[in-house]
Amino acid sequence: MNPTTDFTPWPTELQQQYRAQGYWSDEPLGTLLAQTAAAAGEHIAIIADDKRWSYSQLDQRANQLAAGLLASGLQPGTRVVVHLPNCGELFEILFALFRIGVAPILALPSHRFAEISYFCSFAEADAYITCANNNGFDHRELARQLRHNHIIERVIIVGDSTGDAEEFCALDSLYQAPIALPNINASDVALYQLSGGTTGVPKLIPRTHNDYYYSLRASALICELTQASVYLAVLPVVHNFPLSSPGALGVLWAGGTLVLAENGAPDLAFSLIEQHQVTVTAMVPPLALTWLSAAENRQKMGDAPKLKSLQVIQVGGAKFCETAARRIQPILGCQLQQVFGMAEGLVNYTRLSDDQDTIMTTQGRPISPHDEIRIVNDEDRPVADGETGHLLTRGPYTIRGYFRAAEHNAKAFTADGFYRTGDLVRMTERGYLIVEGRAKDQINRGGEKIAAEEIENCLLAHPQVQDAALVAMPDPFLGERSCAFVTLRTGCNQQPLKSNELIKASDLQRFLRECNLATFKIPDRIEFIASLPQTRLGKVDKKYLREWISEKLARATQLKI
Numbered sequence: 001m002n003p004t005t006d007f008t009p010w011p012t013e014l015q016q017q018y019r020a021q022g023y024w025s026d027e028p029l030g031t032l033l034a035q036t037a038a039a040a041g042e043h044i045a046i047i048a049d050d051k052r053w054s055y056s057q058l059d060q061r062a063n064q065l066a067a068g069l070l071a072s073g074l075q076p077g078t079r080v081v082v083h084l085p086n087c088g089e090l091f092e093i094l095f096a097l098f099r100i101g102v103a104p105i106l107a108l109p110s111h112r113f114a115e116i117s118y119f120c121s122f123a124e125a126d127a128y129i130t131c132a133n134n135n136g137f138d139h140r141e142l143a144r145q146l147r148h149n150h151i152i153e154r155v156i157i158v159g160d161s162t163g164d165a166e167e168f169c170a171l172d173s174l175y176q177a178p179i180a181l182p183n184i185n186a187s188d189v190a191l192y193q194l195s196g197g198t199t200g201v202p203k204l205i206p207r208t209h210n211d212y213y214y215s216l217r218a219s220a221l222i223c224e225l226t227q228a229s230v231y232l233a234v235l236p237v238v239h240n241f242p243l244s245s246p247g248a249l250g251v252l253w254a255g256g257t258l259v260l261a262e263n264g265a266p267d268l269a270f271s272l273i274e275q276h277q278v279t280v281t282a283m284v285p286p287l288a289l290t291w292l293s294a295a296e297n298r299q300k301m302g303d304a305p306k307l308k309s310l311q312v313i314q315v316g317g318a319k320f321c322e323t324a325a326r327r328i329q330p331i332l333g334c335q336l337q338q339v340f341g342m343a344e345g346l347v348n349y350t351r352l353s354d355d356q357d358t359i360m361t362t363q364g365r366p367i368s369p370h371d372e373i374r375i376v377n378d379e380d381r382p383v384a385d386g387e388t389g390h391l392l393t394r395g396p397y398t399i400r401g402y403f404r405a406a407e408h409n410a411k412a413f414t415a416d417g418f419y420r421t422g423d424l425v426r427m428t429e430r431g432y433l434i435v436e437g438r439a440k441d442q443i444n445r446g447g448e449k450i451a452a453e454e455i456e457n458c459l460l461a462h463p464q465v466q467d468a469a470l471v472a473m474p475d476p477f478l479g480e481r482s483c484a485f486v487t488l489r490t491g492c493n494q495q496p497l498k499s500n501e502l503i504k505a506s507d508l509q510r511f512l513r514e515c516n517l518a519t520f521k522i523p524d525r526i527e528f529i530a531s532l533p534q535t536r537l538g539k540v541d542k543k544y545l546r547e548w549i550s551e552k553l554a555r556a557t558q559l560k561i
């Protein structure tokens with residue numbers, strides 16, 4: 001590992017300051033579970049389907065797995081790609097890796113060969129840890145592709161690996177008697193989150209033990225988690241939001257109980273809330289709207305969901321409109337907490353003690369008194385109080401650079417270390433942020449970030465595509481969906497297509513699926529156009545394209561009315 005290119009540390013004076021102020025405790029993340037287990041013992045830590053882990057059991061299995069992973073050849077200072085759905089074994093794996101100094105790269109369940117192969121190659125991962133299958137997708141076949149292409153050799157399978165012993169290592173075979181584990185430096189990278197990305201596949205976000213531990217610990221305190229808290233994880237728990245804001249790790253730090261759900265479908269989630277007396281959960285705006293609709297429909301049918309135990313619903317990942325926010329308490333009977341953050345660091349919360357207008361109309365204020373906020377115009381000059389501008393930030397848990405991305409870091413961070421978030425915000429007199437939009441070339445599809453350039457490059461690989469531009473189009477449910485504007489090569493009919501022409505939108509969507517892209521990245525709509533409009537500087541005028549598709553959708557809506 002080359003520290004000059006792999007990881008950008010905080011300046012020495014800031015490190016000293018963060019320690020002196022108690023933000024950085026120099027405790028590795030692996031100690032979190034051990035400390036809670038010592039206090040909580042047989043209290044249930046995790047529930048997943050019909051399986052239960054007490055804190056003592058989880059701690060013991062993490063130690064046993066840590067021993068087995070070291071014996072298998074994994075070494076401190078290396079990296080592995082972890083590609084798992086919501087399951088209890090994920091936490092055995094995470095804590096085992098934390099304890100041996102191997103940093104997991106947390107891939108999303110929806111990622112496929114295109115993303116996983118990149119993570120493995122770019123990060124020089126020593127292993128790929130995945131499940132046998134999930135939601136009908138055979139992860140073992142993906143693993144075989146990785147091995148066939150000599151991208152990764154060591155594959156560890158969670159779950160059924162029958163007949164795969166020669167190719168893969170079964171996780172169950174790795175648990176051994178605990179041994180003395182290596183000392184871990186809390187200033188080292190503990191894990192890698194993934195950026196939303198604006199230039200291709202996601203960038204790797206290095207989070208140290210010190211900064212991540214502080215973020216989740218402070219989040220748990222702000223959100224008032226206790227041993228009585230029961231947290232339902234309905235989002236993929238490897239996302240930063242449900243992992244640490246305060247998320248699964250915050251719950252485990254507080255000694256509460258984590259209930260893992262396969263997804264957030266209302267019927268499943270409402271049943272789990274009633275069965276396990278869930279007190280808190282977290283979701284993105286589209287899922288919150290789904291819950292509201294489902295609860296209203298069931299109430300009309302005289303079958304209202306039994307959600308009396310539910311105290312708080314966190315909504316984050318994208319801006320939650322005020323109208324919907326005000327429906328949470330009347331329909332679901334619990335308090336709303338708005339969350340606005342990023343895997344790179346900064347997290348904002350409305351506080352549970354805030355007045356209703358603040359909770360309904362803002363996206364919260366930062367975790368730390370030492371989260372520094374700048375709101376600037378296009379020339380990096382501070383805007384007037386209350387005006388909208390670009391959000392820049394630095395602080396005790398906001399990274400100073402992406403992994404192996406020196407050129408991008410020079411653009412994404414100011415000379416004095418402020419991270420350019422790409423968000424357009426304004427700040428209230430009380431220091432709360434109101435999110436107004438995104439400045440980056442990125443689509444936020446219900447909390448899933450899509451880098452326009454990645455999809456454009458895939459479209460350009462089609463032999464009949466001349467040029468392509470991906471933009472966001474408004475959607476009342478997801479907030480944004482993606483629309484690809486495509487021009488075709490000469491001889492392929494560069495006018496809006498008719499049913500008898502050579503290529504259709506469905507053909508391009510099928511082509512993209514065959515590129516092994518995650519499903520959410522496939523454009524929701526494709527518009528064929530003779531040529532892409534340009535700005536005076538010769539760049540594609542995406543502002544015009546966004547306005548054009550928005551007006552077209554609005555006209556279609558009016559015609560339906």
